[in-house]
Amino acid sequence: MVFGGRYGAGFALIGVMAAAALGGSAAWLYASSANPPFADADRPELVARGAEIYQQRCASCHGVHLEGQKNWQHLNASGRLPAPPHDQTGHSWMHSDAQLIHLIKHSVADEAPPGYVSDMPAYEGVLPDRDIIAVIAYIKHSWPTGVRVYQALQNPDNAGMPATGKEDWRLPADCGAEPSRQ
Numbered sequence: 166m167v168f169g170g171r172y173g174a175g176f177a178l179i180g181v182m183a184a185a186a187l188g189g190s191a192a193w194l195y196a197s198s199a200n201p202p203f204a205d206a207d208r209p210e211l212v213a214r215g216a217e218i219y220q221q222r223c224a225s226c227h228g229v230h231l232e233g234q235k236n237w238q239h240l241n242a243s244g245r246l247p248a249p250p251h252d253q254t255g256h257s258w259m260h261s262d263a264q265l266i267h268l269i270k271h272s273v274a275d276e277a278p279p280g281y282v283s284d285m286p287a288y289e290g291v292l293p294d295r296d297i298i299a300v301i302a303y304i305k306h307s308w309p310t311g312v313r314v315y316q317a318l319q320n321p322d323n324a325g326m327p328a329t330g331k332e333d334w335r336l337p338a339d340c341g342a343e344p345s346r347q
């Protein structure tokens with residue numbers, strides 16, 4: 166499985182750093198969240214706030230309906246990648262909440278090879294943590310249950326498992342073990 170997408174390795178460490186950087190800020194938003202904090206897409210007020218911020222800050226590139234830019238998987242005329250969708254047709258759902266927070270705060274350049282140029286802005290110092298969390302909650306809210314379940318499985322303690330997922334989606338403790346043959 167390729168959780169880091171194009172940028173691959175390093176995300177585990179980044180997740181830890183992102184969680185640490187979040188510290189105790191925006192406590193009101195995290196009040197009902199697990200530790201480390203995650204974007205709770207089952208909180209309607211958080212999703213509504215995220216929708217506003219998304220339309221103001223993200224929709225111009227990622228699409229009014231989260232649909233991304235045309236031919237987003239191919240380099241554009243300037244040799245850069247277009248903005249991917251944030252709905253289930255993209256790959257945002259392959260990232261944990263900590264990874265998404267990191268990507269939004271720092272853009273993708275520091276995950277990419279040296280010299281990589283990206284059109285994704287870095288929002289650290291532009292948007293407060295609570296707004297970044299709200300946007301992620303809005304994005305996650307748009308996903309079908311199965312996709313939300315997959316994404317929640319990337320989070321510590323499966324945080325963000327959707328309330329609509331009635332089944333017990335936790336994986337057995339040894340399911341990641343490599344199959345061995347005698």
Ligand code: HEC
Nearest residue numbers: 222223226246247248249256257268269273283284285300
């Ligand atoms: C100026 C255009 C632009 C704006 C505005 C913008 N983005 Fe992006 N975003 C991009 C582009 C282009 C990429 C792909 C970058 C790459 O891979 O080089 C991207 C990538 C991302 C990714 C990484 C997706 C992945 O799985 O690799 C996330 C997450 C993201 N954007 C979230 C946001 C959010 C949230 C906002 C609003 C707060 C936002 N972006 C605003 C252009 C933009």
